[in-house]
Amino acid sequence: MAAPGENLRINGDRLWDSLMEMAKIGPGIAGGNNRQTLTDEDGKGRALFQKWCEEAGCTMGLDQMGNMFAERKGTDPDALPVYVGSHLDTQPTGGKYDGVLGVLGGLEVIRSLNDMGIKTRHPIVVTNFTNEEGTRYAPAMLASGVFAGIHTQDWAYDRVDAEGKKFGDELTRIGWRGEEDVGARKMHAFFELHIEQGPILEAEGVDIGVVTHGQGLSWMQVTITGKDAHTGSTPMPMRKNAGLGMARILDLVDEIALSHAPHAVGAAGHIDVYPNSRNVIPGKVVFTVDFRCPNIDI
Incomplete structure (x- = not known):
């Protein structure tokens, strides 16, 4: 006892x-x-x-x-x-x-x-x-x-x-x-x-911390529709590359999070590319965006 x-x-x-x-x-x-x-x-x-x-x-x-x-x-x-x-x-x-x-x-x-x-x-x-x-x-x-x-x-x-x-x-x-x-x-x-x-x-080098606040969370699922085509025979000006559109959006996600540093964060955690073939331009991309910040005003 x-x-x-x-x-x-x-x-x-x-x-x-x-x-x-x-x-x-x-x-x-x-x-x-x-x-x-x-x-x-x-x-x-x-x-x-x-x-x-x-x-x-x-x-x-x-x-x-x-x-x-x-x-x-x-x-x-x-x-x-x-x-x-x-x-x-x-x-x-x-x-x-x-x-x-x-x-x-x-x-x-x-x-x-x-x-x-x-x-x-x-x-x-x-x-x-x-x-x-x-x-x-x-x-x-x-x-x-x-x-x-x-x-x-x-x-x-x-x-x-x-x-x-x-x-x-x-x-x-x-x-x-x-x-x-x-x-x-x-x-x-x-x-x-x-x-x-x-x-x-x-x-x-700190062993333990005490939570002081929670993260505000915003999850989005984004679908970009382009047109799948052969990577070797489709001229660049004629392409509708869904993967390129996603890449540009993800760059903006990073910029948005950095603009509200040090507390805001953002990333894409799940990405599906269609048809997901090495010699086909992506015709469709579905991905998630995860933004988090403890400040509700942001």
Whole structure:
């Protein structure tokens, strides 16, 4: 039993082992992970997380968006829960820690409290939100957006991936569509432990930072239609090169972001070129533009 005022510490080795065990599901390139939302790998990661939570004495809640809520009871039945968590889904070339650290770090808090025999007044709930990354189903933070009332559930269910598969259908297919109403839960507080997604802290030799604001986000999908033609026989003045149009737009995206430095950023993250042949002028290009800035006026 921990003494009052004692500086409590988690079991770092156990947390590390859990991160490495989760990373075995959906291994990716360069030591990372590919565990995109609502894939079979996502389902396996969820199952492992649920197993660990139940072993730690938690009860698992599952809402209709597949959001997972592992609850450790508190001593006060009227006290609202303290939530901690993040997401288990990854980018196609994601790392071992993005999102996963926030989920398994929360689980480690519960494990350590159990080890020390500490009971808390408020319940503690470790959360895994569905499709935080948004790489398979746009937009990002889709299920938490429904939880917060930003999106409707039906709208989210109708999102489709690149293969035309609907979010709602895939959620049902992998077996993680729950019965609980989305957004019905009330919170006392929410904490999220997350890796640094940029290079700033590492470059400055700082171990940890505290979030002071969120990034405003604007996502666009742009389609440019030109005319595909043979690269060797079509004169330059007669070309309608969709790829060239995209290149000029992307140059402007960079200029816009730089003009609002140091806080604004922008890039194209996904590009599809048609017909995508080395000796054919692109007749169509579809790409995304991602602008972000913490200043709402910009």
